[in-house]
Amino acid sequence: MTTNESTNGYLVGSKLERMLKAGHFAVTGELGPPQSADGDEIREKAALLKGYVDGVNLTDNQTAIVRISSIAAGTILVQEGLEPVIQMTARDRNRLAIQADLLGAYALGMRNLLCLTGDHQIFGNHPTAKHVFDIDSIQMVKMVTDMRDEKKFQCGDEFKGIEPRFFTGAASAPFADPIDFRPYRLAKKVNAGANFIQTQLVYDVDAFAQFMEKVREMGLHEKVYILAGVGPLKSPGMARYMKKNVPGILVPDEIIDRMNEAGKPWAGKKSSEMTKEEKRARSKARREEGIQICIDLIQQLREIEGVAGVHVMAIEWEEAVKPIVEGAGLYPRPSV
Amino acid sequence: MITAEQKPLDEIKNLLGNEEKVLVVGCGTCVTVCFAGGDREAQLLASSLRMTTKLDGHPMEVSDVTVQRQCEWEYLDEIEDEIMEADVVLSIACGIGVQAIAEHFPECWVVPGLNTTFLGLPTEQGIWEERCMACGNCVLGVTGGICPIARCSKSLLNGPCGGSEDGHCEIDADVPCAWQLIYDRLAGKDQLDLILEIDPPKDWSTAHDGGPRKIVREDLQLETEES
Numbered sequence: 306m307t308t309n310e311s312t313n314g315y316l317v318g319s320k321l322e323r324m325l326k327a328g329h330f331a332v333t334g335e336l337g338p339p340q341s342a343d344g345d346e347i348r349e350k351a352a353l354l355k356g357y358v359d360g361v362n363l364t365d366n367q368t369a370i371v372r373i374s375s376i377a378a379g380t381i382l383v384q385e386g387l388e389p390v391i392q393m394t395a396r397d398r399n400r401l402a403i404q405a406d407l408l409g410a411y412a413l414g415m416r417n418l419l420c421l422t423g424d425h426q427i428f429g430n431h432p433t434a435k436h437v438f439d440i441d442s443i444q445m446v447k448m449v450t451d452m453r454d455e456k457k458f459q460c461g462d463e464f465k466g467i468e469p470r471f472f473t474g475a476a477s478a479p480f481a482d483p484i485d486f487r488p489y490r491l492a493k494k495v496n497a498g499a500n501f502i503q504t505q506l507v508y509d510v511d512a513f514a515q516f517m518e519k520v521r522e523m524g525l526h527e528k529v530y531i532l533a534g535v536g537p538l539k540s541p542g543m544a545r546y547m548k549k550n551v552p553g554i555l556v557p558d559e560i561i562d563r564m565n566e567a568g569k570p571w572a573g574k575k576s577s578e579m580t581k582e583e584k585r586a587r588s589k590a591r592r593e594e595g596i597q598i599c600i601d602l603i604q605q606l607r608e609i610e611g612v613a614g615v616h617v618m619a620i621e622w623e624e625a626v627k628p629i630v631e632g633a634g635l636y637p638r639p640s641v
Numbered sequence: 642m643i644t645a646e647q648k649p650l651d652e653i654k655n656l657l658g659n660e661e662k663v664l665v666v667g668c669g670t671c672v673t674v675c676f677a678g679g680d681r682e683a684q685l686l687a688s689s690l691r692m693t694t695k696l697d698g699h700p701m702e703v704s705d706v707t708v709q710r711q712c713e714w715e716y717l718d719e720i721e722d723e724i725m726e727a728d729v730v731l732s733i734a735c736g737i738g739v740q741a742i743a744e745h746f747p748e749c750w751v752v753p754g755l756n757t758t759f760l761g762l763p764t765e766q767g768i769w770e771e772r773c774m775a776c777g778n779c780v781l782g783v784t785g786g787i788c789p790i791a792r793c794s795k796s797l798l799n800g801p802c803g804g805s806e807d808g809h810c811e812i813d814a815d816v817p818c819a820w821q822l823i824y825d826r827l828a829g830k831d832q833l834d835l836i837l838e839i840d841p842p843k844d845w846s847t848a849h850d851g852g853p854r855k856i857v858r859e860d861l862q863l864e865t866e867e868s
Contacts, residue, residue: 395795422802422803424811425804438796439842440843441795441799443799443839444839444840447841478802478803481801481803482805482806482818482821483805483821483824483825486824489833490799493837496839505803552803552806553803553804553805
């Protein structure tokens with residue numbers, strides 16, 4: 306028996322794949338590796354997620370800021386007994402580097418992969434860098450699923466030994482422009498071989514339901530597991546910022562109102578006039594409401610046909626995952 | 642056409658060093674059309690250099706000449722004498738012109754006065770935009786005549802990414818999203834089918850990634866007499 310796990314009817318046999326295939330509503334989380342060589346920070350964040358999620362996404366130089374690599378962080382997660390979903394962007398690596406790193410990632414025990422285009426480096430801390438974009442996210446999905454299913458490298462050469470087998474995901478931004486094309490771009494990812502999809506943050510459930518209606522019409526929900534992206538808001542300012550500045554995120558006024566309402570006991574007071582205790586109390590009240598909104602969103606999203614799970618993005622606020630998952634009635638996680 | 646912009650004067654002065662005789666060489670083609678390195682700019686730059694070096698206390702002797710095309714040997718031959726007399730040649734052609742002078746007159750020291758920026762076109766008076774990256778394998782036939790290599794910030798062949806909003810790119814509200822343009826154009830022509838199929842990884846060997854490129858047209862080559 307080799308280390309090849311493609312047995313028992315699973316493509317890969319990762320926990321995430323088994324959970325989805327069993328029909329359980331899946332929960333994935335996200336962990337942003339540190340901007341230092343501090344492996345303990347990863348271990349501490351992992352401890353907050355352990356048991357509450359089926360897989361943990363490890364970002365790949367998120368927002369083009371240098372961090373511990375997703376595969377290195379994933380190795381720590383494997384050691385800690387969590388299942389990583391390694392993210393791989395097309396920004397920093399060409400087809401040689403991506404394939405080489407994935408061979409290594411598989412050898413190190415990683416089984417889930419999310420293929421991404423990647424934020425432009427202009428947003429990060431090395432805006433003068435040369436980017437790569439040798440292939441795009443859709444071509445990456447095809448490349449890695451061909452490595453798995455056809456036992457071929459991108460150039461067409463066949464594997465002689467063990468092939469890397471990844472349960473392969475891609476992202477979808479249902480509300481980015483041109484909005485009419487988004488379901489078709491999702492279809493391209495499915496046709497490229499994607500097994501699961503994690504979406505951009507959803508706050509507007511009605512708009513997402515419309516997107517899903519088109520997805521069902523195209524039969525895509527039967528070919529791919531769709532995990533809706535959710536994330537707790539920390540403040541009304543964060544909600545307004547995302548609505549205004551982040552492409553592809555819709556935040557309805559109703560949600561901004563709820564966040565405002567949470568801080569109402571302190572309304573009319575400038576931050577400079579508030580005591581430390583008052584600021585702390587207001588922040589706590591807002592964060593609790595942010596978590597409650599997230600729970601409400603999960604429950605609404607769960608009702609939409611074709612939504613196979615949620616991807617909880619609580620970057621730099623990993624403590625929120627436990628109350629969210631518990632509050633949404635998704636704890637304990639089923640064993641598969 | 643090739644577009645270019647003049648380097649800052651301080652940088653140019655730095656490149657010229659302490660030489661005494663400077664020849665500014667303009668080019669009558671692309672850089673004339675984009676108002677960066679034609680006859681008029683050559684005269685202006687020569688005059689600026691004379692003035693500023695005089696003020697600095699070590700005046701340079703700066704003259705100027707403009708040829709029709711700096712990228713062809715025959716036009717360069719016309720200015721051989723001027724080039725040979727100069728201590729340093731300041732070429733305000735594109736990077737090709739600068740290299741042509743260095744290659745054609747190995748004894749001369751040539752420095753660039755422009756930054757060659759891109760292959761593009763003037764979209765309106767005073768504005769130039771990039772349109773082509775000379776990848777050597779044109780994809781415009783499937784993208785409705787809009788280049789995703791040059792105009793998408795990530796050169797995506799299966800765009801748009803999630804950063805497209807209100808018609809512009811995530812990097813800057815003034816940069817149109819190439820894939821929104823492609824989508825609109827194909828939708829208008831009832832040709833969206835063209836981008837529903839997955840475009841496979843591009844063969845970049847025809848671009849610079851394959852090494853410096855060369856075209857050989859045997860049909861145009863002059864026959865050499867056998868000795």
